[in-house]
């Protein structure tokens with residue numbers, strides 16, 4: 001089913017301010033002194049089992065810099081009663097060495113909903129930290145760098161959703177989790193790239209408004225008979241891939257497997273052997289165990305899977321997300337020491353957004 005209509009953002013995404021960060025609940029925590037971050041025999045010995053996890057993707061010459069931070073962060077997590085959630089696009093030393101839970105947006109949202117820890121440190125981008133806060137209004141949610149935004153999240157505002165509702169009265173709104181709390185609050189239900197088709201079909205409507213990723217909307221429209229009204233938001237990382245570069249990989253090695261994220265343009269997806277969310281891509285590689293694979297998504301994910309499956313050859317068309325890469329070990333440590341930057345969401349907005357997120361989480365898979 002083709003898209004019914006596609007609407008364009010009414011402003012440059014760069015003009016939209018980063019959502020609110022404040023320092024409210026975190027004030028009850030005292031700042032802690034910075035630990036020594038020396039590389040010595042004791043640190044080397046105690047952190048050796050962690051280096052084992054990443055030795056195929058992190059050169060040994062870099063480990064003496066990372067290891068003292070890893071040790072300090074893991075000790076501080078206990079002191080702060082904190083858990084670290086890390087998205088699949090985080091770098092291997094974060095993903096494999098300090099994270100308590102890893103995954104795609106849906107998996108992280110589910111972990112955020114279940115955790116008993118008093119503090120959540122979100123190693124991902126701002127909308128993910130907002131989602132954790134929406135689901136945990138009584139907990140302190142920290143993001144190590146609040147400038148970690150997202151081109152999709154900043155492509156649309158709550159006003160835009162209200163205007164679309166006026167134009168299409170009665171048509172339900174499905175919103176990708178890559179949006180601000182304000183946009184989620186205006187939505188009927190959220191989705192991720194793992195469950196977008198299922199969410200759209202769960203509504204029992206013949207038409208839905210699907211926001212804000214145009215390419216994910218096109219992908220969903222191709223999988224369902226539900227008519228889709230879309231928005232022209234794009235992921236600045238996935239839209240850079242081209243069909244030509246994938247054809248070149250295949251021409252060089254006809255047996256290569258190409259797996260792609262549905263935020264890529266349709267002509268790129270047409271070249272792929274498999275399309276799926278980051279979680280589905282990882283599952284596919286674990287199950288199929290290809291000899292050689294191209295992961296058409298943010299390039300840290302291939303490093304993270306390579307660390308787990310060293311015998312598979314990963315081809316990395318290295319498109320980095322500059323927002324994800326704002327999160328680093330030194331910033332995570334600073335965040336736990338100072339308990340900043342705390343994510344706050346207006347309680348009224350959070351209550352409305354929670355309905356949309358929880359409706360997605362509780363959808364039977």
Ligand code: SF4
Nearest residue numbers: 150151235236237321
């Ligand atoms: S990879 Fe794309 S969708 Fe994901 S956070 Fe970066 S800009 Fe947003």
